[in-house]
Amino acid sequence: MTVQTYTFRIQRNMPGQVGAVQSHWQDYQVEAEPNTTILTLLETIKGGQDGSLTFRQSCRSAICGSCAITISGRTRLACKTHVGAVAKDGLVEIAPQKNQPILKDLAIDIRPFFAKVHAIKPYLQDGPESAGKVTSTAYDQVNHVTQCIMCACCYSECTMTEVNPRYTGPAALAKAFRFVSDPREGRKTERLQELSKQDGMWSCARCTLCVDVCPKEVAPMEAIIKLRTRGMGKGFTDAAGPRHALAFHEDINQTGQLNEFTLMMRTLGIFGALKETGMALHLAKKGKIPSPFPHYVDGVEELRRIYQSLERTPVDVETKAKEAVPE
Amino acid sequence: MTLEFAYYPGCAAKQIQREADQAARAVCQELGITLKNMPRASCCGAVSLRETKPAFAMAVAARILSEAEAMGKDLVTICNTCLQTLTHANYRLSNEPELRDKINAVLTESGVRPYEGSIKVRHLLWVVTDLVDPRILSSRITKPLKGLRIAGFYGCHSLRPEEIFNHTTQQAEGRHLERLIRLMGGVPVEYVGQDRCCGFHVMLSDKHEMHAMVAKNCLSAKDAGAQIMITPCTLCDMIMGSVQQIAEKSVQRTINLPEMNFAQLLGLSMGISKDQLGISRLHVDPTAALASVGLA
Numbered sequence: 001m002t003v004q005t006y007t008f009r010i011q012r013n014m015p016g017q018v019g020a021v022q023s024h025w026q027d028y029q030v031e032a033e034p035n036t037t038i039l040t041l042l043e044t045i046k047g048g049q050d051g052s053l054t055f056r057q058s059c060r061s062a063i064c065g066s067c068a069i070t071i072s073g074r075t076r077l078a079c080k081t082h083v084g085a086v087a088k089d090g091l092v093e094i095a096p097q098k099n100q101p102i103l104k105d106l107a108i109d110i111r112p113f114f115a116k117v118h119a120i121k122p123y124l125q126d127g128p129e130s131a132g133k134v135t136s137t138a139y140d141q142v143n144h145v146t147q148c149i150m151c152a153c154c155y156s157e158c159t160m161t162e163v164n165p166r167y168t169g170p171a172a173l174a175k176a177f178r179f180v181s182d183p184r185e186g187r188k189t190e191r192l193q194e195l196s197k198q199d200g201m202w203s204c205a206r207c208t209l210c211v212d213v214c215p216k217e218v219a220p221m222e223a224i225i226k227l228r229t230r231g232m233g234k235g236f237t238d239a240a241g242p243r244h245a246l247a248f249h250e251d252i253n254q255t256g257q258l259n260e261f262t263l264m265m266r267t268l269g270i271f272g273a274l275k276e277t278g279m280a281l282h283l284a285k286k287g288k289i290p291s292p293f294p295h296y297v298d299g300v301e302e303l304r305r306i307y308q309s310l311e312r313t314p315v316d317v318e319t320k321a322k323e324a325v326p327e
Numbered sequence: 328m329t330l331e332f333a334y335y336p337g338c339a340a341k342q343i344q345r346e347a348d349q350a351a352r353a354v355c356q357e358l359g360i361t362l363k364n365m366p367r368a369s370c371c372g373a374v375s376l377r378e379t380k381p382a383f384a385m386a387v388a389a390r391i392l393s394e395a396e397a398m399g400k401d402l403v404t405i406c407n408t409c410l411q412t413l414t415h416a417n418y419r420l421s422n423e424p425e426l427r428d429k430i431n432a433v434l435t436e437s438g439v440r441p442y443e444g445s446i447k448v449r450h451l452l453w454v455v456t457d458l459v460d461p462r463i464l465s466s467r468i469t470k471p472l473k474g475l476r477i478a479g480f481y482g483c484h485s486l487r488p489e490e491i492f493n494h495t496t497q498q499a500e501g502r503h504l505e506r507l508i509r510l511m512g513g514v515p516v517e518y519v520g521q522d523r524c525c526g527f528h529v530m531l532s533d534k535h536e537m538h539a540m541v542a543k544n545c546l547s548a549k550d551a552g553a554q555i556m557i558t559p560c561t562l563c564d565m566i567m568g569s570v571q572q573i574a575e576k577s578v579q580r581t582i583n584l585p586e587m588n589f590a591q592l593l594g595l596s597m598g599i600s601k602d603q604l605g606i607s608r609l610h611v612d613p614t615a616a617l618a619s620v621g622l623a
Binding site: 073159160162163202203204206207208209219232239240245246248251256260267268276278282283285287288289291295297299302307309316317 | 338339341342343344366367368369370372373374375376377378379380381382383385386387390411419426429430433434436437438439483484486487488489490519523524526528529531532533536537539540543569570572573607608609610
């Protein structure tokens with residue numbers, strides 16, 4: 001490995017008057033091998049060049065989640081990221097996490113994030129649905145999400161959180177799934193009802209960024225999809241999100257094609273759809289009117305047979321977590 | 328190599344975003360790419376079907392993949408969400424033999440040919456930029472875009488999750504839109520937001536948030552100097568293009584960024600007529616931007 005010179009362009013943030021933060025970019029030069037971590041180099045800068053640079057860090061082992069920052073456009077753990085993997089022509093741009101209030105330099109106020117995690121009640125509750133017996137396969141869903149280290153990388157990248165700060169967000173929803181799928185949890189249905197409300201699990205836009213940025217392979221969006229399946233299974237279908245989802249198998253069974261003409265009505269209800277007349281007219285201006293006459297795909301009866309077969313004899317296709325074995 | 332594919336345009340391209348399908352067919356004809364229709368193919372179900380009926384979703388996708396396999400062709404689509412849904416199913420059916428057996432048992436029982444896991448799911452954008460000989464492609468660009476500043480908007484579902492897509496779609500050698508833009512004689516505009524969400528999948532449940540996403544992405548591209556935006560996805564087209572003016576009113580900002588499917592702009596640069604490419608169906612008029620490079 002050869003030593004190279006890298007430029008760290010770091011966003012410096014200083015708390016100003018009445019909570020406003022003043023930002024500017026500052027460049028630092030560091031010598032490093034490509035497999036040196038960003039965290040090591042931030043320490044080098046702080047120790048040797050500029051003691052005023054502020055960032056969080058603790059374990060250095062991708063287990064505490066403290067050092068999540070924006071590195072070359074994506075939120076990553078500084079301790080797990082090699083400089084050579086993220087430098088573009090020797091330049092590394094470093095900023096605090098997104099979607100979070102900035103305190104100073106790279107340090108953010110993590111409290112709003114944790115308030116959302118606390119809001120989903122991140123603990124087992126006693127109740128009527130607690131299983132008396134726990135089988136060997138009981139944790140094949142729970143274990144998908146238990147490796148979450150609450151670093152908030154997903155929250156920082158979440159496109160829905162960016163435009164709706166009230167949205168529960170991927171980390172808290174993944175945590176909620178951990179309890180919904182735990183056999184010992186006593187209030188699963190109550191949880192699903194709560195999560196089905198506005199700004200909850202149905203607001204995920206499925207951009208899949210949380211899956212790709214998670215340093216611990218939690219795949220929060222997959223947990224959100226499974227929460228939605230379980231929520232609808234408990235009958236919590238009275239909202240635009242679930243009604244929209246339910247339209248798909250109806251149509252595929254009927255004609256094989258999505259009926260876009262009636263989709264809005266079915267998702268929003270008659271009154272909701274009437275409120276969207278403006279949008280329909282706007283689309284119609286350019287001839288964008290879905291056909292009211294359904295087109296049947298060839299062999300649509302096969303789809304109905306498949307559907308009926310699976311209703312009679314369900315097949316479990318959910319991904320299972322690898323068995324957690326002691327190392 | 329012969330470029331023949333089982334063509335899966337997706338529901339949006341068959342109805343509201345018909346112009347993308349017209350453009351895709353016109354461009355392919357010029358480039359010697361044969362698109363074979365799939366008369367049996369149903370809606371892929373998107374993530375919605377995975378949410379309501381996970382096993383049915385897997386079987387529906389397997390039935391579509393099986394049709395392409397029976398035709399002996401890889402599948403090509405122009406919708407990112409179809410791409411992600413079918414790639415996700417293909418990835419699992421190819422890597423989990425037990426799952427494939429279970430799903431194939433249901434298909435067989437229902438009179439459908441089982442899926443052997445032998446085909447690839449591709450985006451037409453990848454076919455044009457990775458499989459068509461660049462010299463042939465360049466030779467067809469008869470109306471080069473003369474430095475038109477173009478924002479490529481990828482959206483989400485042709486990039487992520489990385490696990491199911493070949494990593495080349497995401498790394499530097501991916502950059503399919505930028506490579507195509509250069510081949511067409513345009514200048515790719517770098518801006519924040521090109522791989523973020525258009526908001527399509529929450530357009531009915533969280534419409535104000537969708538409007539905010541449209542405005543954020545479009546204004547970011549415009550501020551970076553973009554004269555026009557192209558996407559590889561019919562759903563992004565609908566939101567970033569057709570719904571853009573509604574988003575403008577909602578966020579009370581002027582955007583006015585012409586947006587079209589990549590196949591439409593490629594068609595224009597190949598001298599295909601505007602009529603054939605359905606340019607008149609665009610909500611944000613691209614005439615001025617195109618006229619600036621002599622493509623009036």
